[in-house]
Amino acid sequence: VQLQASGGGLVQAGASLRLSCAGSGRTFSRYAIGWIRQAPGKEREFVTAISFSGGATYYADSVKGRFTISRDNAKNTVYLQMNSLKPEDTAVYYCAARLSAQSVFSGWSASDFSSWGQGTLVTVSS
Numbered sequence: 001v002q003l004q005a006s007g008g009g010l011v012q013a014g015a016s017l018r019l020s021c022a023g024s025g026r027t028f029s030r031y032a033i034g035w036i037r038q039a040p041g042k043e044r045e046f047v048t049a050i051s052f053s054g055g056a057t058y059y060a061d062s063v064k065g066r067f068t069i070s071r072d073n074a075k076n077t078v079y080l081q082m083n084s085l086k087p088e089d090t091a092v093y094y095c096a097a098r099l100s101a102q103s104v105f106s107g108w109s110a111s112d113f114s115s116w117g118q119g120t121l122v123t124v125s126s
Contacts, residue, residue, distance in 0.1 A: 001025050001115050003033075005095045007080075008120030013087055015124075019080040021095030021117060029053075029073040032100045035080050036110045037091035037122075044110045045091075050078060051103045058105035063089075085124045092119040 007019040021033060034049035048069045049058045057069055068081040078095060096113030 001028055001031055001097050003095050003097060003115060003117035005093060005117040005120040008093060008122045010123045010125065011085055013085060013124055013126050015085055016081070016083045017085065017122060019082065019093055019095075019120060019122075021078040021080070023076040023078075023097070025076075028076040028097075030099060030101075031097040031115075032102070032105075033069075033071060033078040034058075034096050034098065034108075034110075034113055035069065035093055036096055036113070037089075037093045039088075039091040042091075046108065046110045047093075048080065049105050049108065052101060053103075056103035056105070058108070082122070085122075087124050087126045090122060090124050092121050094119045 002024040004022045035047045038044045047060050050069045054071045066084045071078040095117045097115040098113045
């Protein structure tokens with residue numbers, strides 16, 4: 001599966017953004033999709049994921065309650081709604097896919113995802 005992320009931009013703290021991850025191919029609905037971000041000079045952070053069916057989700061503590069991941073398999077698209085953005089959310093956001101029928105994300109990390117999109121930059125000013 002090939003992925004393309006979009007929707008990044010420059011916003012002020014407290015604002016909202018919605019990222020999209022568009023996938024190609026008829027097998028998109030078989031993949032769990034995750035968002036991983038990388039800030040300048042920092043390691044990658046596994047932020048959120050959604051199961052192949054959309055029935056299960058995972059959020060890192062750093063974004064829990066502010067970010068919401070969803071998917072529309074009919075449109076081969078995953079969305080990341082980001083609210084109450086903070087300067088520390090500034091990063092390049094990548095969407096990535098993992099072929100998985102699991103609905104639990106225990107032990108998952110960024111390295112478990114096999115297909116990655118090109119990334120979209122989110123900058124949050126204070």
